Amino acid sequence: MEAHLEPGAYKDVVLFLATAGIVVPLFRRWRLSPILGFLGAGVFLGPYGLGQLERYAPWLAAFSIDNPAEVAQLAEFGVVFLLFTIGLELSWERLRRMRALVFGLGALQVAASLAVLALVAFALGQPVDAAVTLGAALALSSTAIVMPTLSDRKRQHTPAGRAAFSVLLFQDLAVAPMLVTLSLVGRGAGHAASPSVLLSFAQAALGLGVLLIAGRLLLRPMLRSVAKAKSTELFVAACLLVVIGSGLVSALAGLSMPLGAFIAGLLLAETEFRHEVEVTIEPFKGLLLGLFFLSIGIGLNVPLLIERPALVLGVAAGLLVLNAAVIFGLALAFRLTVRAAAETALLLAAAGEFAFVLLGQAMDEKLVDRLVGQSVLVAATLSMIAIPVLAALGARLGGTRLAAPDLAAEPEVAETAPRVLVVGYGRVGRLVGEMLRRHDIPWVGAEQDHRLVEAGRKAGERIFFGDASRPEFLMRAGLGEVAALVVTMDNPEGAETIVEVARALRTNLTVVARARDARHAKRLYDLGATDAVPETIEASLQLSEAVLVELGVPMGLVIASIHERRDGFRAELNRPDALGGRRRIGRRNEG
Secondary structure, eight states: OOOOOOGGGGHHHHHHHHHHHHHHHHHHHTTSOHHHHHHHHHHHHSTTTHHHHTTTOGGGGGGSOSOHHHHHHHHHHHHHHHHHHHHHHOOHHHHHHTHIIIIIIIHHHHHHHHHHHHHHHHHTTOOHHHHHHHHHHHTOOOHHHHHHHHHHTTOTTSHHHHHHHHHHHHHHHHHHHHHHHHHHHHHTTTOTTSHHHHHHHHHHHHHHHHHHHHIIIIIHHHHHHHHHHTOHHHHHHHHHHHHHHHHHHHHHTTSOHHHHHHHHHHHHHTSTTHHHHHHHHHHHHHHHHHHHHHHHHHHOOHHHHHHSHHHHHHHHHHHHHHHHHHHHHHHHHTTOOHHHHHHHHHHHSSOOTHHHHHHHHHHHTTSSOHHHHHHHHHHHHHHHHTHHHHHHHHHHHHOSOOOOTTSTTHHHHHHHSOSEEEEOOSHHHHHHHHHHHHTTOOEEEEESOHHHHHHHHHTTOOEEESOTTSHHHHHHTTTTTOSEEEEOOSOHHHHHHHHHHHHHHOTTOEEEEEESSHHHHHHHHHHTOSEEEEHHHHHHHHHHHHHHHHTTOOHHHHHHHHHHHHHHHHHHHTSTTGGGOOOOSOSSOOO
């Protein structure tokens, strides 16, 4: 019997997908963060937007969100996926290189902003627990808006961009303990030494221990098993299971789902599956995070803003001024220039997405009065909407100077950052890696065969599992920073795809590819390879070299003739009419 279909049950989903289809390309064209579009769309589609007009025009009900509570419940997974990807992006080496800014400037910013904002809240009549909670929530900036804004403006490598990233990194690390502390304080009704709080701490510690032990023992073997199946669908399912499963385990232990996902991300950050998991999760994170900001817009209490405009706007303005003043002073103390300090302060002055998570939990735990919390959330939303304007002003103040190459952290970065990306870790890829290492050239590898990845990892090489034909994976593996790409795959079609994708991503990149024969080499040149090395030609040249030497021809003459013939083959392959082909892209393809 066919089930009865109720189109109205899917209306909210269709509205969200339509909103994403309109907001993302439109705001990308305007060079603004799509998150602002989701916030505005949430206000427009929510009960305080079109919902208020339904009484006058009932047909508008078809274009408004009917079930904000259900949307908000699903939208919570946006934060779960965000924290998981934040965990994936961290590594102990990265934290070590940036330790001065992350654990110095970042830690002082969180502590100082929290203290200043909490003191102001306490002075305005809030209880101690509520004041500290408000300070903690408003001390955190918006990673989801600031980082894309920096990237779009090409300012992530300026002194202000690095400082902002370092502070945001520490803020992301601070979210997890804040959530735990908030949850435990709420349960203990403010009595820090009560048996219920101590029991909650023990339960939380046990839950964290289970997550860490089970993650270390199970995550990597599970993904290896999935990789053996060579099924994209199964790998996607496994990634979703890791994110959601770790979140549920954390929730069962009395902690937050985002914390569990964050720990799972940290455990996977040092594995060979890191980049492939990032690429797999990214679309889900983008959609769910968009839904999260849509739900924030839906919950924006517009009547409260209209009823108390002075209060809400005053809180928003005070938040921006206090945060900016604290960050500006700390940035100067860490020897940033006045211009860079001003830009950093403007970038990080506004509230962030975790204010909604922390204050929402605090209101549920009765730590913060709901009316106060709603008023603060409206002010936080207004401050986030102002981030693009603040970033533009900061860019004008900061100037165009890039970060100096001789900063304290730079020598370490230069020594460890890969200069070559090798795709394929079979016999040819291993030999290329050995030669690069012999000449002290750092490199990183990508391979889709899990057995070769595991062998490379055991040998101490930086090999990542993943499909290098996908642009997202190539960029996460380091294509944007390396000087050269070497494609060693024994798969002609796969090698051609990778060369074409890499050339489209970077026109001035040196691309050296392994070719099966002369015709395949010609095809690779046409797709943009800087050099293509045909196996058949190289084998014949090496055979010729061996026989000539054995016949007594002087080694110098043999080597010179071999080089001359190799150059002749290369010139022949680069002729427009070689092998009936036509050269479409210049050999270097520069410009």
